[in-house]
Amino acid sequence: MTSNLVKNYFRMDKLPHIWCPGCGHGIITRAVMKAIDELKLDKDKVCIVSGIGCSSRASGYLDFNTLHTTHGRALAYATGLKHANPDLEIIVITGDGDCSAIGGNHLIHAARRNIGITAVAYNNNIYGMTGGQYSPTTPTGDKGTTAPYGNVDKVFDICTLAQAAGASYTARATVYHAQLLTKLIKNGILNKGFSIIDAVSVCPTYYGRKNKKGDAVKMMEWLKDHAVNVSAATKLPEEKLAGKFLIGELYHNPQPEYTEEYKKIIESLRRG
Amino acid sequence: MTNNQAKLMQGNEACLEGAIAAGMRFFAGYPITPSTEIAEGASERLPMVGGKFIQMEDEIGSMAAVIGASLAGLKAMTATSGPGMSLKLENIGYASLTEIPCVIVNVQRGGPSTGLPTSPAQADIMQARWGAHGDHPSIVLYPASVSEAYSVTVTAFNLAEKYRMPVILLMDEVMGHMRERVVLPDAKDLQIVNREKASVPPEEYLPYKADPDGGVPEMPAFGEGYRYHVTGLIHSENGFPTTDAKKTATLLNRLMKKIDNNLDDIVKYQEDSLDDAKIVLIAYGSTARSAKSAMDMAREQGIPVGLFRPITIWPFAEDKVKEIAGKAEKIIVPEMNLGQYRSEIERAVAGKCEVIGINRADGEIITPEDIYEKIKGVL
Numbered sequence: 068m069t070s071n072l073v074k075n076y077f078r079m080d081k082l083p084h085i086w087c088p089g090c091g092h093g094i095i096t097r098a099v100m101k102a103i104d105e106l107k108l109d110k111d112k113v114c115i116v117s118g119i120g121c122s123s124r125a126s127g128y129l130d131f132n133t134l135h136t137t138h139g140r141a142l143a144y145a146t147g148l149k150h151a152n153p154d155l156e157i158i159v160i161t162g163d164g165d166c167s168a169i170g171g172n173h174l175i176h177a178a179r180r181n182i183g184i185t186a187v188a189y190n191n192n193i194y195g196m197t198g199g200q201y202s203p204t205t206p207t208g209d210k211g212t213t214a215p216y217g218n219v220d221k222v223f224d225i226c227t228l229a230q231a232a233g234a235s236y237t238a239r240a241t242v243y244h245a246q247l248l249t250k251l252i253k254n255g256i257l258n259k260g261f262s263i264i265d266a267v268s269v270c271p272t273y274y275g276r277k278n279k280k281g282d283a284v285k286m287m288e289w290l291k292d293h294a295v296n297v298s299a300a301t302k303l304p305e306e307k308l309a310g311k312f313l314i315g316e317l318y319h320n321p322q323p324e325y326t327e328e329y330k331k332i333i334e335s336l337r338r339g
Numbered sequence: 340m341t342n343n344q345a346k347l348m349q350g351n352e353a354c355l356e357g358a359i360a361a362g363m364r365f366f367a368g369y370p371i372t373p374s375t376e377i378a379e380g381a382s383e384r385l386p387m388v389g390g391k392f393i394q395m396e397d398e399i400g401s402m403a404a405v406i407g408a409s410l411a412g413l414k415a416m417t418a419t420s421g422p423g424m425s426l427k428l429e430n431i432g433y434a435s436l437t438e439i440p441c442v443i444v445n446v447q448r449g450g451p452s453t454g455l456p457t458s459p460a461q462a463d464i465m466q467a468r469w470g471a472h473g474d475h476p477s478i479v480l481y482p483a484s485v486s487e488a489y490s491v492t493v494t495a496f497n498l499a500e501k502y503r504m505p506v507i508l509l510m511d512e513v514m515g516h517m518r519e520r521v522v523l524p525d526a527k528d529l530q531i532v533n534r535e536k537a538s539v540p541p542e543e544y545l546p547y548k549a550d551p552d553g554g555v556p557e558m559p560a561f562g563e564g565y566r567y568h569v570t571g572l573i574h575s576e577n578g579f580p581t582t583d584a585k586k587t588a589t590l591l592n593r594l595m596k597k598i599d600n601n602l603d604d605i606v607k608y609q610e611d612s613l614d615d616a617k618i619v620l621i622a623y624g625s626t627a628r629s630a631k632s633a634m635d636m637a638r639e640q641g642i643p644v645g646l647f648r649p650i651t652i653w654p655f656a657e658d659k660v661k662e663i664a665g666k667a668e669k670i671i672v673p674e675m676n677l678g679q680y681r682s683e684i685e686r687a688v689a690g691k692c693e694v695i696g697i698n699r700a701d702g703e704i705i706t707p708e709d710i711y712e713k714i715k716g717v718l
Contacts, residue, residue: 081579111564116407127568127579132561134410135570136403137433143400147407147415148561150391151365155411155562173403176396333386 076100076110081128086121087195089275089283091242091268095189096125098245098266099158102252113156116145118170121196121270122162122189139170142177145184153326156256159186163204164194167223171203174225174263178232181260182325187252188225188263191270199273210277229263230318236262237318241290242269244314251316259324267294267314345522350488350514351376351418353521354444355384357492358416360526362533363442364390365415367404369397369423372457373512374446377418398426405441406434410569412560414496418444421463422453424470431505432471433571435594438503438547438556440534442495445507446515449702458702459512461624462676467507468653474591476598478502478605479653481509483627485519491650497532498605502597503555509652511675513625513704534558541565546578551589553596598654607650608659612638616645618714619667621660621684623649626673626705633710644714652680657687664688669717673697673705693717 073079077100086092103113113131117123119138126133132155136144145157166174166188177184193211194200201211203223210217226237236258240248248266255262269275269286280286297315300308348356355377358366366381368374382392391408395401401417408415419427424445434441447463449455463470467479478498482491492508499506537544537559546567549556556576559565572580573587581587598605612634613619622630627648637644647663649656664670670692672681681696688694697713699705 110566112562114561127570130566132566133568134407134561135568135572137429137571140399140403140430143395143403144407146393146395146400147365147367147404147409148411149407150393150404151408151411151413151415152560152562172396173400176400329386329391333389336387337389 072097072100072104076103076130077128078130084128085124087272089269089271090121091191091270092122092125092189094242094245095187095248095266095268096128098248098252099160099187100129101249102256105249106253106256108156108256112154113158114145114148115158115160116141116148117160118162118165120162120165120194121191122160123165125160139165139168140173141165142170142173142184142186146177146180146182149182149184150326150329153183153330157184158256159184161186161188163188163190163192163225164202167203167225167228174229175232178229178234178261178263180325181233181235181322183259184261185252185255186261186263188265189268190225190265191268191274193270193274195270195273199277205274211274212277225263225265226317233261234263234318235260235320235322237265238316239265239267239314241267241294241314243287243290244294247314254316254319258319258321259327260322345520347518348485348521349376349516349518350485350510351446351516352380353485353488354418354492354508354510355380356523357489358442358496359384359388360489360529361493361496362414362531363416363496364388365405365408365413366390366417367393367395367401367408367415368417369395369401369419371398371420371423373448373515374418374420374444376515377444398423399429402427402430402443406430406439409439409441410561412563414440414500416442416444418446420446420448420457421450424463424466428470432473432475434505435471435475436571437569438558438594439505440499440503441505442492442499443505443507445509447509447511449700455702457512459625459704460675460700460702461511461626462679462700463509464652464674464676464679467509474595476504476594477507477653478504478598478651479507479509480650481623481652482514482650483624483648485517486521487650488514489521489523493529493531494607497530500532500534501555502601503534503558504597509624511624517625537565545576547574547590548576549593551593553593553600555597602654605651606654606656608656609648609650611646611648613645613647613663615643617643617668618717619645619647619663619670620710621647621649621670621672621680622674623652623680626675629705629707630673630710632707633714636707636711637714642714642718655683655687660684660687664691667692669693669695671695671697671710671713671717673710675705676700
């Protein structure tokens, strides 16, 4: 039976989606919808802005104002939307390549401005739509169709990058930790400035197969075994954290939001 | 006309004032000479009228932000020069396909690449038409005076809103930085066009439903209750992606016909002394000013020279140029490039008369004397 979440927030006539069997992106999309539902956001005011790639096809399936933009540029389009009309609730759906490679410049500057946008990075460690090329989040040594001998590049940590650039909220969860993911997206939306949630996904079709990671279930189990909640991590000795990665709310430091600051200029000129 | 309304203005300033008069309330840009005064002016003037300015991280982002703002319901513009224009093309193509109104100003400087910062050039004529990949319609305007920088910018916004598309306003370094005495029209005397909002309730609204023969769809803003989809993929009238050949052809055909069916409305030009002209100068932008002076010099010597000045560069005034070619003996095309517009004129003239170029791409302007000498040389 179709869940109410799907009925209320998906464009049912646009389903089924294009994602492969075992892809984690459906779980993330559900978490975004669940967060919107729990926050009771006005659908007419929500804009879902996406870039290009597997992740970014999500916008077409969702019943909001939806903008499927050019590769890497979703945050720049979203900046224009938010600045033009700060009453809009802007959620950007992007991928690891979309936001940290071709769109890396827009990511660091959206973070620096602390503009009221919530970005959800569907991070599957690979360029899926083009058939499995290595991305800035493909682990060093892992393979892609353009890294047949193993990836030499070092990895971007999307949350650390965004925090260093000025984001006021960063968090990470995986598609195994679906409830945590929903909570973190909710908190990201509630944060007034720029929020980013690194949503670690699985791509059994390309990344998994190329790197012999097993099927989708095996990949989910790997996420379960290697993710450590940031609150638990503080109590663990360093050797227990080797080879693991952190999930949970990684950084939250409320700062003045861009469009509110700009509004003050308009108001001061009006008074003057 | 009273003198106290007269102002000494720069082309870039007049362009900005024209944009604000046309209703521009959003500007995103990135610093680049010789267009920077437009961004500087926008940062000062827009918040005074409740509008928004933003300096983006790059030229690509500023074009993207302009499109986002237009979708939120504001009239939006960006301004740049050659290297920045090259970067904006990606998202200009997006605005063409998704039919999002916006204005892009390119104050041309010498190229290619970083080129000649910041000497004048008119070498982005073909880029303005075909820079974005794929078949797409184009409207490109080019003023030739400070006063026209104001009025043609208003026209650029009106056409962008009416036909739902990006409109490129070309200037050149001379046009951008030249100062002239201007008397700006009263805001109430301006004809301002705004995009058509939805005439049907949300449940009946299809974002790309329009007469296939060049119709323009209605466009509510995001946030107004019409939850529609916008994509840079080829789409059906419901806005969602399609790869259907018939639907693709229908969409591209409609986009092109928005222009082709409305040439009388879009193609603007100025004719000067064409009736008895044996030699016709075809020139645009700042070079048209030199051409006008050269024409006057020739007329004083009894040489029957006329001037045809396209204000709309694209779509090309093909019928008018054909008509000129049927009457004149020679057409001279002075332009600060190596013959970009001349090639288009030759295509239309198709051998009916001789077409001669005067070309410079060395950062120097073409003077009235250069043109006058050429006129005498071809007699």
